Amino acid sequence: MEYTRLISSRYSVRAYRSDPVEEDKLAQVLEAARLAPTAANRQPIRLVVMHTAGREAEIGKIYRRPWFVQAPLVIAVCAISAQAWVRESDRFNARLIDAAIVADHLILAAANAGLGTCWIAAFNVEAARSVLRLPDEAEPVIFTPLGYAADEPGPKERKPLEDLVRYEHW
Numbered sequence: 001m002e003y004t005r006l007i008s009s010r011y012s013v014r015a016y017r018s019d020p021v022e023e024d025k026l027a028q029v030l031e032a033a034r035l036a037p038t039a040a041n042r043q044p045i046r047l048v049v050m051h052t053a054g055r056e057a058e059i060g061k062i063y064r065r066p067w068f069v070q071a072p073l074v075i076a077v078c079a080i081s082a083q084a085w086v087r088e089s090d091r092f093n094a095r096l097i098d099a100a101i102v103a104d105h106l107i108l109a110a111a112n113a114g115l116g117t118c119w120i121a122a123f124n125v126e127a128a129r130s131v132l133r134l135p136d137e138a139e140p141v142i143f144t145p146l147g148y149a150a151d152e153p154g155p156k157e158r159k160p161l162e163d164l165v166r167y168e169h170w
C-alpha cells in the first residue's frame with residue numbers, strides 16, 4: 001500500500017474475527033519487525049507470538065478485554081535491558097524506544113497486509129510475565145492482537161499540525 005494511505009488507514013482494532021492469519025502474512029509482519037532499526041543496532045528486542053485458540057482464559061489475564069483474545073494471535077514485544085544501548089552522558093537506556101520502533105514496524109506491516117492490531121500498554125505485568133514465562137532479564141513492553149478486523153475505523157482525532165510542530169525554536 002502507498003505509505004500515506006497506509007499510515008492513514010491503520011487504526012486501533014478493538015473487535016476481531018476468528019479467521020486465521022495466513023502463514024505468509026505472519027512472516028511478512030515478523031520480517032518487518034526484524035528490519036526495524038535499534039540504537040547502535042543492539043537488537044535487544046524479542047517477540048513472543050501466541051496462538052489464542054484454547055488459551056483464551058490464560059492469555060486473557062494479560063489484558064482483560066474480551067477482544068484481546070478474539071484474534072487468532074497475540075504478539076508480545078519484549079526488551080532485554082542489559083542488551084540495549086545506553087547513552088554515556090546520562091545512562092539513558094534506549095530499550096523502550098527500540099521496542100516501540102519494532103512494534104510500529106510490525107503494526108504498519110500488519111495494516112499493509114490487511115490485518116488489524118492494537119497497541120496495548122495497559123496490561124497486567126505480573127500476568128504477562130507468568131503467561132509468557134519471561135526470564136528476569138526480559139521486560140514486556142507492548143502487546144497487540146493480530147487478526148482480521150470486525151470493526152470499522154472511527155475518525156482520526158489528532159491535534160492540528162500547528163500544535164505539534166514549532167520552527168526554529170520552542
Ligand SMILES: Cc1cc2nc3c(=O)[nH]c(=O)nc-3n(C[C@H](O)[C@H](O)[C@H](O)COP(=O)(O)O)c2cc1C
Nearest residue numbers: 010011012013014118119120121122123142156157
Ligand atoms: C504506547 C501506546 C499504548 C497504548 N495502549 C493501549 C491500551 O492499553 N489499550 C487500548 O485499548 N489502546 C491502547 N493504545 C491505543 C491508543 O489509544 C490509540 O492508538 C489512540 O487512541 C489513537 O487511535 P488510533 O490508533 O485508532 O489511531 C495505545 C497506543 C499506544 C501508542
